[in-house]
Amino acid sequence: MRILIIEDHRPLAQSLARGLREETYAVDTAFDGEEGYFLAESNPYDAIILDLIIPKLDGLELLKKLRQKGISTPVLILTALDAPEQIVAGLETGADDYLIKPFHFEELLARIRALIRRETHHKDPLLKVADLVINTRTRQVERSGQEIVLTAKEYALLEYLALHQGEVVSRSELWEHAYDWAAELNSNVLDVHLHHLRQKIDQPFATKLLHTVKGAGLVLKCPDDAVGIEELVESRTESQNGPASEDSSGVMPHQPATRSRRRRDSARGSR
Amino acid sequence: MKILKSLRWKLTLWFVLLLMVIFLVLGIFVYASRRQALYEKFDAGLHLTALSISNFLAQGEDNSLAWLESKLNSIEPATSFFIYDPAGRIILRRPPGPAPEPASLPEPLSEPEPSPASPSVPASLSAAASPSAPASVSSLSQSKNEQSVSAELSAGQKSIDPLEQRLAELLGDYRAKQSAGPASYTIKLNATVKDHTERADTGPDTATGPHSDSGLHSDRVPAESRPSYRVLFYYLPLPPEDEVPAAPRFLPQTGIYLALVKSSYPLDEDLEALGRLLIISGLFLLGLATAGGLFLSSRALRPVHQITTTLREISGSNLDIRIKEENFDRELIPLVEQLNAALDRLQLAFERERRFTADSSHELRTPLAAMINELEVSIRKPRSAEDYQQTISEVLATAQEMENILEDLLLLARMETGQKSLDLRPVNLRHMIDEVWNRLQNEARSESAAKSGRPAPAVSPTATGEEVKLAPEAAAAHGLESQMKNDVSIEQDGDGVAFTGKASELSLAPKSAASTHPGETFPRTSDSKTEDIGQSFPPGIKFYNEIDPAIVIRADSNQLRRAWLNLLKNAINYNNPDGEIRIRADRQDDKVVVTVSNTGPGIPPDKLPFIFDRFYRASHYYSEAGGAGLGLSIAKAIIELYGGTIRASSEPGLTTFEITLPL
Numbered sequence: 001m002r003i004l005i006i007e008d009h010r011p012l013a014q015s016l017a018r019g020l021r022e023e024t025y026a027v028d029t030a031f032d033g034e035e036g037y038f039l040a041e042s043n044p045y046d047a048i049i050l051d052l053i054i055p056k057l058d059g060l061e062l063l064k065k066l067r068q069k070g071i072s073t074p075v076l077i078l079t080a081l082d083a084p085e086q087i088v089a090g091l092e093t094g095a096d097d098y099l100i101k102p103f104h105f106e107e108l109l110a111r112i113r114a115l116i117r118r119e120t121h122h123k124d125p126l127l128k129v130a131d132l133v134i135n136t137r138t139r140q141v142e143r144s145g146q147e148i149v150l151t152a153k154e155y156a157l158l159e160y161l162a163l164h165q166g167e168v169v170s171r172s173e174l175w176e177h178a179y180d181w182a183a184e185l186n187s188n189v190l191d192v193h194l195h196h197l198r199q200k201i202d203q204p205f206a207t208k209l210l211h212t213v214k215g216a217g218l219v220l221k222c223p224d225d226a227v228g229i230e231e232l233v234e235s236r237t238e239s240q241n242g243p244a245s246e247d248s249s250g251v252m253p254h255q256p257a258t259r260s261r262r263r264r265d266s267a268r269g270s271r
Numbered sequence: 272m273k274i275l276k277s278l279r280w281k282l283t284l285w286f287v288l289l290l291m292v293i294f295l296v297l298g299i300f301v302y303a304s305r306r307q308a309l310y311e312k313f314d315a316g317l318h319l320t321a322l323s324i325s326n327f328l329a330q331g332e333d334n335s336l337a338w339l340e341s342k343l344n345s346i347e348p349a350t351s352f353f354i355y356d357p358a359g360r361i362i363l364r365r366p367p368g369p370a371p372e373p374a375s376l377p378e379p380l381s382e383p384e385p386s387p388a389s390p391s392v393p394a395s396l397s398a399a400a401s402p403s404a405p406a407s408v409s410s411l412s413q414s415k416n417e418q419s420v421s422a423e424l425s426a427g428q429k430s431i432d433p434l435e436q437r438l439a440e441l442l443g444d445y446r447a448k449q450s451a452g453p454a455s456y457t458i459k460l461n462a463t464v465k466d467h468t469e470r471a472d473t474g475p476d477t478a479t480g481p482h483s484d485s486g487l488h489s490d491r492v493p494a495e496s497r498p499s500y501r502v503l504f505y506y507l508p509l510p511p512e513d514e515v516p517a518a519p520r521f522l523p524q525t526g527i528y529l530a531l532v533k534s535s536y537p538l539d540e541d542l543e544a545l546g547r548l549l550i551i552s553g554l555f556l557l558g559l560a561t562a563g564g565l566f567l568s569s570r571a572l573r574p575v576h577q578i579t580t581t582l583r584e585i586s587g588s589n590l591d592i593r594i595k596e597e598n599f600d601r602e603l604i605p606l607v608e609q610l611n612a613a614l615d616r617l618q619l620a621f622e623r624e625r626r627f628t629a630d631s632s633h634e635l636r637t638p639l640a641a642m643i644n645e646l647e648v649s650i651r652k653p654r655s656a657e658d659y660q661q662t663i664s665e666v667l668a669t670a671q672e673m674e675n676i677l678e679d680l681l682l683l684a685r686m687e688t689g690q691k692s693l694d695l696r697p698v699n700l701r702h703m704i705d706e707v708w709n710r711l712q713n714e715a716r717s718e719s720a721a722k723s724g725r726p727a728p729a730v731s732p733t734a735t736g737e738e739v740k741l742a743p744e745a746a747a748a749h750g751l752e753s754q755m756k757n758d759v760s761i762e763q764d765g766d767g768v769a770f771t772g773k774a775s776e777l778s779l780a781p782k783s784a785a786s787t788h789p790g791e792t793f794p795r796t797s798d799s800k801t802e803d804i805g806q807s808f809p810p811g812i813k814f815y816n817e818i819d820p821a822i823v824i825r826a827d828s829n830q831l832r833r834a835w836l837n838l839l840k841n842a843i844n845y846n847n848p849d850g851e852i853r854i855r856a857d858r859q860d861d862k863v864v865v866t867v868s869n870t871g872p873g874i875p876p877d878k879l880p881f882i883f884d885r886f887y888r889a890s891h892y893y894s895e896a897g898g899a900g901l902g903l904s905i906a907k908a909i910i911e912l913y914g915g916t917i918r919a920s921s922e923p924g925l926t927t928f929e930i931t932l933p934l
Contacts, residue, residue, distance in 0.1 A: 008638045009638065009640075009641055011638070011641040011645065011665055011668065012637060012638075012640055012641030012644060014665075015641060015645040015665070016644060016648075017646055018648055019644065019647070019648030019651070022648070022651070053629075053630075053633050053635075060505050079633070080629075080632045080633040080635075080636035080637055080640070081629055081632070081633065082632065083629070085588075086629075100636075101637055101639070101640035102634040102636055102639045102640040102643045102644075103640060103643075103644075104643075104647065105643075105644055105647040105648055105651075106647070158689075231842045
């Protein structure tokens, strides 16, 4: 899960990023509205944490522009403005949640998790694929009652796949949702992480859950699912052509290389 | 009393009062003129009676009581009368009543005819009159009308005035016996008396001969003299019953004919009716005026109600409601305009307050949130000592940031309540600003050094002194060049610091401005030879101090220095990277006007009114400009503490702060 923090108070932004990263999220930070808008517009974030009083582009303006562009990423407003009319204005502009500073980090985490669940239509914090159970709150993974210890990145990948279980997820999509700008620009990293993940969740067990779809990506699904992999590929191409594409936005996934170039340009421009 | 507090009722009362006064004046006038007309009508009968009697007397031998009576009977309005001859006998009478008595008529008529001789007439009449007089008087009093006594005086050539006087006295006595009577009325009628007297005087000339006159008044008037009659009118109050016989008592002494005449004209009833009419219409008008007054005052107050209704709708959340001017009359437009202007100011104040609340909560909560978050994240799991150290130092930095804000806020609060005492001493303005600028440079230098990881090049006081001395030396070295070029730019490659100077007025003679103020502790040496030293840090921003070194103000240097510091910081932070900052000062009478201008992008006009507000920043952010947006508020508070003023004007490329300080 990848999160964007738009906050001009650097110590706060940095400590938020640190806390979220420890929770396996991939986090990007922007210190002003323009940078924030650029990042939000060009990357498929799973959630955005937005401060309202930020330089260059006001938080509400940014949100309005995002929503007008058709970007439906869940947005949580994190601000010191606590007047009811300000909360109303924030939510009416298109925010999905509103949290007032000072806040508790646990609450922020819970709200972010809820936003992401809501977005992927999983109301239960326990994600289940056959006998694989993922507790999104404690980040514990079990299979057949056996606990599996995963690294943060492995868990992030698994969680994303589990949230989109039964769907084919491309590698670039995985990359974009599990890694932030700080990540190494090496697609091998993803392969290595996926390999380890596969070893941990599939190797000791008889039935495989994580399947590779040639030329398309990966899918996490029950083996007794009536739908075959070929059909899945078809349905995926259909859904991409159709108006209702799976999760965040009509933004097409970008290649990691182009993405990082943009990021650097924008960083240079803003400093 | 409550009614007097109501404008509506007050206006109504005034309106009613005014109308009633007008009505009263008009009513009195109408009543008086009507009464006058009625009295004239009333008098007409009396006048005619008098005229008839005088004519009767003037006819002399031809006079006949029958003629007189017919004459008197024909008078309109009808009169009742008792006529006495000088001997006190009634010669003719008609008691008041609905119709003249037919029985009494033949008697007086028949008697004078057989004996036309003058002495016989009064004699025969007196006999008839005496017994009937009381009866006639009683009927007079019964009518409750005012009794009029017409005294007809006939006199010869001799002067009448004493006689008249005497009569007046006598009648006066008579009148005094009566309890009531309109005294003024008597005087009024005297004028008519005169009129009649004249007519009576001339009348006999034409109508009758002298002998006839002598025949009638043989005992009083000499035959050879021409007869002359004078008619005097006296109005007498209605006598009590049985008093009438007293009237003739004095007649023998005066030799006058007396006629008591009463007009039957219903004068009082008419007047009463008129009075009633006036009172009723007055009451009617009173009601009408009250209703009208209420209506008018309600109408006049309607705009006030409209304004009240509009104002009532206004609350904190919809301050943009305004009273519509076009709905009001010309006289109310200034009021409406003023109310709207007051609402504008109120809205602005509300806006300012709201902004302050939002800004202060943002400025204070955000660092607090950062601290809490930092600690919460770090406590979630065990960490290494370095991690904790990192966390603690970050929390500390944020706490210091908060402390600065709180200190600034407290300073502002203390200055606003006037708790800060001033330590006023003479201060050289130019030197003070140079000092502030040097401090800013040192701060910037150490900051950039800290950022780049290198040690600060010049932070110790001694180093500062050297640094500052460097500039005049360099300027002196280039002095001759500067005189010619007028603009000089000195680039020194010392740790990336650039001194860019502009020397517009170079003089080699030592300036002793600073040395005249020994109290001033100042790192610059007193033999500074340059007028303007442009120094810059960060590189690119040029600073021109164009203040006359002779300007000395009385100030608390610590406080004022802070104001300049904040103003210059502001000028740096909102300037272009290669902009200019220029300070100049002009002495005006008893004050100094200092202008601090920078060539930054400028402040948008819609933000200009708020820049001195606490926490207000033309754009809110921590990263670049630094500070919490309190700098200009503090500068303003300090300057106002000195009784000075500060205002800002801005256009793209030039933002100017104008500070006025008392000397």
